[in-house]
Amino acid sequence: MAMATSHMEDISKKETPDFPEKDLLDSSAIKNNVIHDAKRASDSEHKMTLLQGIKLYPKAVAWSLLISTCIAMEGYDVCLLSNFYR
Numbered sequence: 001m002a003m004a005t006s007h008m009e010d011i012s013k014k015e016t017p018d019f020p021e022k023d024l025l026d027s028s029a030i031k032n033n034v035i036h037d038a039k040r041a042s043d044s045e046h047k048m049t050l051l052q053g054i055k056l057y058p059k060a061v062a063w064s065l066l067i068s069t070c071i072a073m074e075g076y077d078v079c080l081l082s083n084f085y086r
Contacts, residue, residue, distance in 0.1 A: 045053075054061050 048056070
């Protein structure tokens with residue numbers, strides 16, 4: 001048990017590595033850029049027409065239609081099967 005404790009103490013004593021000043025990133029500038037880009041993307045998607053959205057995201061539209069059809073057919077399945085047993 002003493003070995004495990006000394007090993008843990010060695011790990012906790014390690015310092016974080018020192019990076020050159022040119023490699024350090026300004027996190028606030030990065031966060032501001034991400035927020036700005038996300039807002040711009042959200043605004044452009046809100047201004048899209050339906051046809052533009054379908055052309056831009058055809059796989060998402062197809063997936064949505066598939067899932068919606070499956071959900072609707074599940075509802076019909078429940079109704080149809082109960083009618084077959086009467």
